[in-house]
Amino acid sequence: MTRLGGTNLPRVGGYNQAVVLDAIRTRGAVSRVELAALTGLTNQTVSNVVRKLLDAGLVTETGHAPSSGGKRRTLLSPRPDGAYAVGVHLDPDSAVIVLVNLAGEVIVSRRLRLTAPDVPADVVDRVSRAVQRLIVRSAVDPARLLGLGIAAPGPIDGSSGCVVRPPNLPGWDRVPLVEMFAKATGLPVALDNDATAAAIGERWIGGEARAGSFLFIYLGTGIGAGIVLNNTVLHGDSGNAGEFGHMPVEPGDRVCHCGATDCLGPYCSPAAIIDDLLRRYGPVAADRIGVTGAAASLHDDWKALRRAARAGDPDAEDVVRRAARLIAQATRGAASLLDVGRVVLGGEALRGIEPILLEEIDSAVNRTSVARSIRPVVIEQSVIGDTVGAIGAASLVLHGNYAPGWRMLTDGAG
Amino acid sequence: MTRLGGTNLPRVGGYNQAVVLDAIRTRGAVSRVELAALTGLTNQTVSNVVRKLLDAGLVTETGHAPSSGGKRRTLLSPRPDGAYAVGVHLDPDSAVIVLVNLAGEVIVSRRLRLTAPDVPADVVDRVSRAVQRLIVRSAVDPARLLGLGIAAPGPIDGSSGCVVRPPNLPGWDRVPLVEMFAKATGLPVALDNDATAAAIGERWIGGEARAGSFLFIYLGTGIGAGIVLNNTVLHGDSGNAGEFGHMPVEPGDRVCHCGATDCLGPYCSPAAIIDDLLRRYGPVAADRIGVTGAAASLHDDWKALRRAARAGDPDAEDVVRRAARLIAQATRGAASLLDVGRVVLGGEALRGIEPILLEEIDSAVNRTSVARSIRPVVIEQSVIGDTVGAIGAASLVLHGNYAPGWRMLTDGAG
DNA sequence: TTGACTTAATCCATCCATTGGATTTAGCTG
DNA sequence: CAGCTAAATCCAATGGATGGATTAAGTCAA
Incomplete structure (x- = not known):
């Protein structure tokens, strides 16, 4: 366009x-x-x-x-019961499905465990059937169910409704999710990357607190950003705005899949931080904290590491804080480039370590006396919380139907 | 809003x-x-x-x-003669004034030399009188003269029409330029920072080649960016979107005025690059190239350095290329964050060294095979050239009056 | 209790840019 | 010259916003 x-x-x-x-x-x-x-x-x-x-x-x-x-x-x-939408948050290890009402309240929800080598078609099939059951169970008026929103790890191809070889979903190359889910469920389907979906959810549910412009930093399996400018979501030319993993940061020895050593992405995933702990503080610290380092136990390791960091374990806190500083560095650049007055943090990988992130980002973004005096940037947590991915996915649909914007005046959509 | x-x-x-x-x-x-x-x-x-x-x-x-x-x-x-606008590009050492028609063609122009310690009121006075004379000389129908646009080094306060302590204009703290020029010339006045003004000029004049979205990197006394998304200019919450000087880059030993050592700004101004040449290659190289290093001869030094770099002097090229790499690094981050398919380079400090910048930015931005395959980013020079600052300033007025956008449907402006 | 006053919400005639269908204008072709 | 095609305009209708008048529902003071 x-x-x-x-x-x-x-x-x-x-x-x-x-x-x-x-x-x-x-x-x-x-x-x-x-x-x-x-x-x-x-x-x-x-x-x-x-x-x-x-x-x-x-x-x-x-x-x-x-x-x-x-x-x-x-x-x-x-009227919360005026409309409903289903949201699916696809992740490498699980799919979270929620059915929300117009107010963004969760009516019913369900989590499916996935295993890494799942074929896309099977996943779509399982999820679609779970969605159907959820709809039946909720007993909402089908006429008021607007559609199905999907939040997937980026990158995606917005025009064709595909996910394009997401680093976190190996084997999912150019999978036409929109088409597949539309066929399987018979519902209108919206697709966006998880960070953007989360930002839209925040905008949809956050009310006054999320009016205007903000930058949403999403920490899940990977890191991503969602950008809302003047109440309008930035999608970008290819539907991948907010790609945060390639923001430049202080270079280290981790090589991004793009070949650079100064990309934020490789330094701040849970896996990378766990690895960092092992490399810096060895098996003793890992044992103490409860981190095994096995690929299969990533989820539990990360949980243990977060808990230790929160409880004040110096080694755990150190590795988390190092990652936080890099995220903060990138956030500072993004916030000054976009001139947003608000940064919001969210994503399930964040649980428990929010204070560290908030602190580091605040100090990086609001460091300059100039910035402070003209317009200090507010750094906050998601108003939604852990499920921001799935609720954001559902919000894609609500937002697409009811949020005022350009497209209503120019395209045919309404 | x-x-x-x-x-x-x-x-x-x-x-x-x-x-x-x-x-x-x-x-x-x-x-x-x-x-x-x-x-x-x-x-x-x-x-x-x-x-x-x-x-x-x-x-x-x-x-x-x-x-x-x-x-x-x-x-x-x-009809080029359908409307006219005056543009003023304020710089530490000069003010360029142009009168352009609806097509963006320069009818008359003039350059005033300024000296660093000039008081704002005097500058406004001199420039205003020069503007008046230009208008008279051009003999354009006053009824078709839409107003006066000003491009100033950032940061600015968009709501009050002030420049806010620009690092490059010492002593100009919260100067209400809009008010002052409006009073002095009797014209409607628009103010924006130089990079954003340049981007708007590019959008206004560039036709199809600048439709859609692009990131404009402006290299003048300092560095800045102008952001155009879906044919709409991003101003940001405080009117300072595109602030590029605080984008994080590989840290060195230059301290930004915000206290950080990883801000792009201090590494890529002409003064910094000249300094880099002296520090790395000493007086011998400086002599050969024709760089004196005196603060007063910054303009000439930079000219000499650019010429040498262009001519293939290895030392000159090296320092330029180092700065170019940092700019490229920051541009890579910005382009992936905004998901723009086009990056445009401009500004008077760029003359002669465009090829080096284009090359470095292209290689940094299009490095990832992913980016290349989905959507390679086009890196180009300004279609306007050197005077993009002043013409951009004039375009602020034309754009404000005639560019379709939100504001026409929501605010009262037309 | 009543009457004056205030504010919210609605009724009604009007306005006006867009729309769709019919019409005019102006070229081409055999 | 008649028949065809495409561009541009004419004209009545549509439908959402508007401004002024009206109704609805409260407060306040004597």
């Missing part, structure tokens, strides 16, 4: 509807007059738009605000 | 007008039917919009396309 398209009246209608819904969602209980002030629309227009949203079952009237001298304002709130 | 605003019919009209004008500008001679296809608007709508643009004097009918069996298409082209 190299060219900008024109727009027309019906699209304006749809767009304004989305704007009003978005305002209601982010502000919670809010009256029509406030919405008019927030959106710049007329009271009359807001009234009309709200009526449509009420008819569509997406919002409800919930009580009244205390009077300020005249008629009380009737407050509007989103 | 943390919230998304609604829109309405008149705005849609203005926006579509801008879309059509933009399409005519970027495509050159184009017919109404083609415009309809390009913009997604109806033939009828395009007809109406074009009539308005004709009445406004912004486009003209220029001949016909050969018939393809029916009535010939009448071709539309932008």
Whole structure:
């Protein structure tokens, strides 16, 4: 979409509807007059738009605000049961499936264990059947189920709906996930990389706290970033914006699969940090902490290492902190390049070591006195937590349907 | 603007007008039917919009396309004399002023020499008077002169129209340039940092070659980047997106004013590269190349060094190449983070050494086989050349008035 | 209790850019 | 010159936003 398209009246209608819904969602209980002030629309227009949203079952009237001298304002709130979406977070070792409502609340969820050499077709098949069962179990109105969102490790090809040889999913080369899941479930399918999906989830659920612009740093099996600028998600020319693993950092002796030794990626995965512990502090420390170093026990090793770091074990903390510094270094570059006032951290690999990351990133990003004085950058944790990947995946669908944006005015989508 | 605003019919009209004008500008001679296809608007709508643009004097009918069996298409082209803008590029040692037409062609230009300790008020005064004289001399219709654009070294405060203590303009702390120039010239004034202005100029003038997304690396007194995503300029939360000097690179012994030793900025200014030459290769090489090392002769030293590097002097080329590698390293990170398919180089400090920069950046950015296979990044020079700063400044005004974008549908601006 | 006042929300006629279908304009071809 | 094709325009209709008037529902003071 190299060219900008024109727009027309019906699209304006749809767009304004989305704007009003978005305002209601982010502000919670809010009256029509406030919405008019927030959106710049007329009271009359807001009234009309709200009526449509009420008819569509997406919002409800919930009580009244205390009077300020005249008629009380009737407050509007989103209707959680107005719409539903399914989210799937694909990871090398597991698939997390959630069914969420319009408010982003999880109705039912399920985790499937996967084993590394699984064939894509089998995984899609297993996951799809689990999705179907979840839908039946939840008993949601099928008409209100908008679709299925998938968060996969990048890179992906946005135009064809494929994952493109993800380093963390060996053997998955150009797998057309969108097509496969659409056929298997009969639902509309959206695909994005895990970090971007997480950022969209954060934007969708975070309300005021995630309005405007922010950079989401996602720490899962690998590291990635999701970029939200002016309430709009940056996808990039090929659908891979936020690729964080190739950000330059202080070079060491780890070689990225691209051949460089100064890429962030190879230094900050759980596997790399565990390896770092073994190399720096040897088997004694590893034993003490509970790290075996076997490839098969990566998950448990990482858990043990995180726990030790959190508990103050100096060796564990040291290796975590070294990785954190590199992440912080890259984050500093990204934040100043994008000029975002907020950085959000999330991802399941982060559990327990958030304070270390927050501290290092804060000190790197807010180091310059200039930055501090003009606009200190806020560093925060995800408002969603561990399941940000799966919930983010579901949010892809909600966001695609209801978040106001360019595409509503230019493309046909609504 | 943390919230998304609604829109309405008149705005849609203005926006579509801008879309059509933009399409005519970027495509050159184009017919109404083609415009309809390009913009997604109806033939009828395009007809109406074009009539308005004709009445406004912004486009003209220029001949016909050969018939393809029916009535010939009448071709539309932008009218260069439809609008004018003045651009001022402020630099520590000079101010370049240009008056350009709608096509971005320079009508008249002038360069004022400045001396370092100049007081802001005096500079504004001198420049403003020069602008006035230029306007008179050019004899353009004042009604068609849209305003004055200023490109200044960052950082700036976008909301108040100030420059905020730019490292390259000592003593200029929170100078309200917009206000001062508006008062002195009576023109509407737009301010942006030099790199962003250059990117906007590139976008405005570059036509198809600069449609979509690109990262503009600007090398002047300092280094900066301008970011264009989906034909839209990224300004950032505080108006300082593209701050490139704090991108992390391989650390050395140069300390950034923010305290870090791994910031790109201090390693790649002309002054730093000259210093590097002296430190690495001593007075003999400096003499041979024609570099004195005196602060006062920075301009000439840099010229000599560039010429020597271009001519193949190994020492000169080495120091330039070292800086180029660091720039390339940072560019690799930025390009992968933003997922842009194009990187553009420009700025007056670049003259003569473009090939070295292009080569180093290309090899760094396109190193990964993955990146190469999915989407090799195109690395190019500015289509404008040396004066990209000043022309970019003027483009701020043209862009602000006529480039289609969000703001037309949400804010009041047109 | 009542009447004056205030604010929220809606009703209604109007506006206006886009749309789709019909029409005109202007070329080509046999 | 008639028949065909494509470009561009005319015209009535559509539909979402608008502004002013109206109704609904509260507060406050006498």
